[in-house]
Amino acid sequence: MAAQDQATLWHALETLEVPTLATLFADPARLARYATTLDLPGGPIRFDWSKTHLSAAVETILGQLADAANFVGKREELLSGAKINNTEGRAAEHTAQRGVGAEASVEEAQALHARMALLVDAIHEGVLGEVKSLIHIGIGGSALGPALAIDALAREEAKVAVHVVSNIDGCALEAAMKQCDPATTLIAVASKTFTTTETMTNAHSALEWLREGGVADPYGRVVALTAAPEKAVEWGVDETRILPFSETVGGRYSLWSSIGFPVALALGNEAFAEFLAGAKAIDEHFRDAPLADNVVVRAAFADLLYTQAMGCQTRAVFAYDERLALLPDYLQQLEMESNGKRVLADGSPLTRPSAPITWGGVGTDAQHAVFQLLHQGTHLIPVDFLAVKVPGHDLDPVHHKILLSNCFAQGAALMAGQASEDGARAYPGNRPSATILCDDLNAATLGALIAFHEHRVFVSAMLLGINPFDQFGVELGKAIAKKIDAGGGEGFDPSTEALLAEAGIGVA
Numbered sequence: 100m101a102a103q104d105q106a107t108l109w110h111a112l113e114t115l116e117v118p119t120l121a122t123l124f125a126d127p128a129r130l131a132r133y134a135t136t137l138d139l140p141g142g143p144i145r146f147d148w149s150k151t152h153l154s155a156a157v158e159t160i161l162g163q164l165a166d167a168a169n170f171v172g173k174r175e176e177l178l179s180g181a182k183i184n185n186t187e188g189r190a191a192e193h194t195a196q197r198g199v200g201a202e203a204s205v206e207e208a209q210a211l212h213a214r215m216a217l218l219v220d221a222i223h224e225g226v227l228g229e230v231k232s233l234i235h236i237g238i239g240g241s242a243l244g245p246a247l248a249i250d251a252l253a254r255e256e257a258k259v260a261v262h263v264v265s266n267i268d269g270c271a272l273e274a275a276m277k278q279c280d281p282a283t284t285l286i287a288v289a290s291k292t293f294t295t296t297e298t299m300t301n302a303h304s305a306l307e308w309l310r311e312g313g314v315a316d317p318y319g320r321v322v323a324l325t326a327a328p329e330k331a332v333e334w335g336v337d338e339t340r341i342l343p344f345s346e347t348v349g350g351r352y353s354l355w356s357s358i359g360f361p362v363a364l365a366l367g368n369e370a371f372a373e374f375l376a377g378a379k380a381i382d383e384h385f386r387d388a389p390l391a392d393n394v395v396v397r398a399a400f401a402d403l404l405y406t407q408a409m410g411c412q413t414r415a416v417f418a419y420d421e422r423l424a425l426l427p428d429y430l431q432q433l434e435m436e437s438n439g440k441r442v443l444a445d446g447s448p449l450t451r452p453s454a455p456i457t458w459g460g461v462g463t464d465a466q467h468a469v470f471q472l473l474h475q476g477t478h479l480i481p482v483d484f485l486a487v488k489v490p491g492h493d494l495d496p497v498h499h500k501i502l503l504s505n506c507f508a509q510g511a512a513l514m515a516g517q518a519s520e521d522g523a524r525a526y527p528g529n530r531p532s533a534t535i536l537c538d539d540l541n542a543a544t545l546g547a548l549i550a551f552h553e554h555r556v557f558v559s560a561m562l563l564g565i566n567p568f569d570q571f572g573v574e575l576g577k578a579i580a581k582k583i584d585a586g587g588g589e590g591f592d593p594s595t596e597a598l599l600a601e602a603g604i605g606v607a
């Protein structure tokens with residue numbers, strides 16, 4: 100279909116009259132149509148998109164846009180290892196890590212996972228001496244996933260205590276070191292490129308700390324997780340402790356590869372396999388379910404309705420479960436680094452809004468901080484709520500009952516609103532939310548939740564025509580910082596030069 104036809108379809112979406120949520124709920128079949136429970140390896144997950152403004156009319160237009168964008172063909176390309184990341188000339192093979200992809204890539208991933216499992220077993224068996232802690236050093240996609248998974252799944256017990264350090268600010272590494280004993284600590288250096296300034300600087304300092312702590316061979320305590328194994332060798336890591344992964348696995352999609360090493364070390368190889376299996380089940384649903392019943396496509400359609408036709412610049416995610424407190428951070432990178440673009444895959448300008456700004460927090464904390472704006476502010480902000488039926492603690496069940504009551508109450512209040520003669524006390528209502536309700540939070544559930552969001556981002560990208568797998572936008576700032584570090588603190592704008600002078604940095 101020609102670009103002109105796509106423009107016509109987008110225009111149809113923009114000008115569609117969207118009924119209120121109350122009107123949409125007049126249809127008794129609505130709940131059954133838009134709330135779907137999937138039976139997944141970690142237990143059922145309910146995806147309730149009924150309190151969004153999705154309708155048959157919206158889905159028809161977005162379905163036509165999906166056809167126009169050859170979405171089904173693009174999905175096939177993604178899942179078969181075609182070079183869908185066109186600006187970098189490579190495939191995006193995170194699903195192959197889970198067993199869905201080109202045969203050779205799946206086999207390679209399995210072999211690398213087996214190698215990782217052997218090292219994990221060996222460490223558990225004491226080959227590297229007593230190991231009580233792991234300081235996992237990485238940043239962005241090499242840290243956010245491990246941090247989320249460890250925080251979500253390793254609260255009760257862990258075979259090894261994992262501390263994830265990302266920031267170049269020495270306070271971060273220092274805080275981790277204070278909790279560890281050099282004699283019983285391993286360092287994981289996690290970097291796809293093995294060149295990232297923050298990670299390599301932190302890694303050097305961690306080695307120094309081991310040395311000062313009496314470890315005779317600090318490099319012998321390092322495990323490297325990387326797609327550039329030759330660089331890790333050059334840096335001094337023995338090949339037996341280098342866990343490689345494929346170049347075709349993007350940084351923010353890399354938790355499934357050896358970047359997930361801390362998860363396997365803390366929870367065991369079996370849990371890591373369950374994590375992959377949970378994600379694989381979503382890959383299969385995404386691949387096989389008809390578009391109309393596909394929970395991933397449905398979520399993306401709602402996202403597109405809000406950003407493209409209803410003027411929403413942000414979307415919010417609130418985890419009503421302390422164990423998922425880091426999920427909004429994880430999703431920020433996944434969504435904003437993937438789809439925060441201003442050109443189409445062919446380099447021509449994107450003339451529509453791209454990714455919404457993803458933000459959020461944890462319930463019920465956020466209710467007492469930012470929900471005022473959600474209920475009564477002038478912005479329309481679609482909200483995702485996430486909750487888990489089984490609590491993650493052994494305290495009085497009343498905690499969990501109140502937690503879940505609040506979660507569901509917020510969605511109901513946003514939708515229903517409340518009239519009042521007093522404007523300050525009136526709630527407009529008709530504000531959308533979606534709810535993801537998991538039976539249980541375990542490795543497989545977490546895998547499914549993350550894979551769901553990965554594919555959701557992909558669907559939006561394909562309909563918009565952008566490449567979600569590159570991230571050139573992060574390069575310019577990095578290059579300037581490097582120039583300043585190297586003593587090139589001149590030739591900037593007056594404000595920047597004054598800041599550099601004030602801080603006493605930048606000029607050699």
Ligand SMILES: O=P(O)(O)OC[C@H]1O[C@](O)(CO)[C@@H](O)[C@@H]1O
Pocket residue numbers: 238239240241289290291292293294295298350351436570573
């Ligand atoms: O794993 P690496 O190569 O150290 O990169 C870390 C992160 O940096 C980024 O390239 C952004 O600067 C992310 O995409 C990536 O996850």
